[in-house]
Amino acid sequence: GAVVSQHPSWVICKSGTSVKIECRSLDFQATTMFWYRQFPKQSLMLMATSNEGSKATYEQGVEKDKFLINHASLTLSTLTVTSAHPEDSSFYICSARNGTRLLWDYEQYFGPGTRLTVT
Amino acid sequence: SQQGEEDPQALSIQEGENATMNCSYKTSINNLQWYRQNSGRGLVHLILIRSNEREKHSGRLRVTLDTSKKSSSLLITASRAADTASYFCASGGYQKVTFGTGTKLQVIP
Numbered sequence: 001g002a003v004v005s006q007h008p009s010w011v012i013c014k015s016g017t018s019v020k021i022e023c024r025s026l027d028f029q030a031t032t033m034f035w036y037r038q039f040p041k042q043s044l045m046l047m048a049t050s051n052e053g054s055k056a057t058y059e060q061g062v063e064k065d066k067f068l069i070n071h072a073s074l075t076l077s078t079l080t081v082t083s084a085h086p087e088d089s090s091f092y093i094c095s096a097r098n099g100t101r102l103l104w105d106y107e108q109y110f111g112p113g114t115r116l117t118v119t
Numbered sequence: 120s121q122q123g124e125e126d127p128q129a130l131s132i133q134e135g136e137n138a139t140m141n142c143s144y145k146t147s148i149n150n151l152q153w154y155r156q157n158s159g160r161g162l163v164h165l166i167l168i169r170s171n172e173r174e175k176h177s178g179r180l181r182v183t184l185d186t187s188k189k190s191s192s193l194l195i196t197a198s199r200a201a202d203t204a205s206y207f208c209a210s211g212g213y214q215k216v217t218f219g220t221g222t223k224l225q226v227i228p
Contacts, residue, residue: 006161034215043207044162044218093161108209108216110154112161 002028004096006111013084013118021079021114023094030096033077034108035069038091050077084118091115123210123219131225138195140222142208143188150211151184153193155204156221162207165193200228 003026013019023033032051036044048064050056050071058064066088068080077096081088092115095108123144132138144151150169154162168175168184168191175182181194195202205223209216 036218043221046215046217049215091159095162108152109164110162115159 002109004109004111010115018082023077025075025096029074032097034095036093086118125219125222129223140193142191144210148210152209154207157204198226
């Protein structure tokens, strides 16, 4: 099956620093990757959609200058939380869509998530 | 908010019983998917049902879809303690999926 990895799985950083999270599709080409955040006991909220080689599309209310997304290749997307603050502490999950699948039938493959704690 | 709603928010049943979760969504979809999430972990894809399908089975899972009511249900039969998790529906358009609020299922051994 399709596998998506995330690195790191957890990270603790000090307020004001930046943190980069990687999302990789291991055995398929991901033309589109999605970034979600999840607060404790809540659902996933889509932050942005990134297509390989183009700028990410951010959801309403998500600061694009704070959450920098780069999708430089068909197997790698990165999310950088800049100048992190305690309120950015959350569970960040990426997903990737197999570019060879029909749009009708697309299934997202999720990474295991990254837990960010900002102190 | 574009999020769908799930019902119930929490469900506690005995092992062996059936568990039914419902999901409502707001916009037209191409497909609807159900995911499971164990506490603090990533999501596991369970099943995808297309908008032109009404029912789909996968092992102990049965999913129905009623596009006229913009609703779906997930039935887990003969539940096991290992089914304890949160379950989310995700309604899909061409570009992205929108997650429901989730149902937290507890199966008591």
